Amino acid sequence: MKKGSKRKLDIQQATRLLIIEKGYSAVTMADISEALKLSVGGLYYHYHSVEEIFLDIVENETSDVWGIFSDVKDIESLIKAFRLYYQLEKGDMMNFENTLNCIFYPYFFSFPPDIRKEKMKEAYLNTINAINTILKKVYKNKEHIKLLSHRIYIMLHGLNILATTGQIDELIIKNEFLEVEKFMLQLYHESEGRQ
Numbered sequence: 001m002k003k004g005s006k007r008k009l010d011i012q013q014a015t016r017l018l019i020i021e022k023g024y025s026a027v028t029m030a031d032i033s034e035a036l037k038l039s040v041g042g043l044y045y046h047y048h049s050v051e052e053i054f055l056d057i058v059e060n061e062t063s064d065v066w067g068i069f070s071d072v073k074d075i076e077s078l079i080k081a082f083r084l085y086y087q088l089e090k091g092d093m094m095n096f097e098n099t100l101n102c103i104f105y106p107y108f109f110s111f112p113p114d115i116r117k118e119k120m121k122e123a124y125l126n127t128i129n130a131i132n133t134i135l136k137k138v139y140k141n142k143e144h145i146k147l148l149s150h151r152i153y154i155m156l157h158g159l160n161i162l163a164t165t166g167q168i169d170e171l172i173i174k175n176e177f178l179e180v181e182k183f184m185l186q187l188y189h190e191s192e193g194r195q
Helices: 006-022 029-036 040-046 050-067 075-094 100-108 113-135 142-165 170-190
Strands: none
Touching: 006 029, 006 040, 006 050, 006 100, 029 040, 029 050, 050 100, 050 113, 075 142, 075 170, 100 113, 100 142, 113 142, 142 170
16 A cells, blocks of 8 residues: 555656656656646655655555565465466556656666666565565475575566567466466475475
């Protein structure tokens, strides 16, 4: 569920649209203020930088996504949540220009290479940790958790990169998600299901 006041959510939405339109590096606090017909002081009351707004957008959207997996307790509920997640991701990938992923890459590339690498590493580790937390509810084997976390991460980012080219379709997305689902079940049945 999105956190924050209605005003903050309005600021986030305006910022998202400006980033999509102009690119992350080109958006200023003055642009956001103008788009909202809000004084610059009023904007600074809520946020101190474009990056702070962007990070709130990311937090709100990723908490919504991870919430899909909040009730996972066994392999059946994991597969059910994964299928629901597929539906959301499919929609985002098919309409990539208006998604969080579309504005994430320009954010990273707004930094010098050394800082970019650290920020991307941090985002990667945060995502892997979130996936691990979900998988630990179902899998006991640490190697299986590690394998699945990386497989899911690589699949998602590969599809998102493909989505940037416009050369993605529903069948490609479906097949990639099905392969990961098969892998989840395979690992579960190899050892987890026999415990």
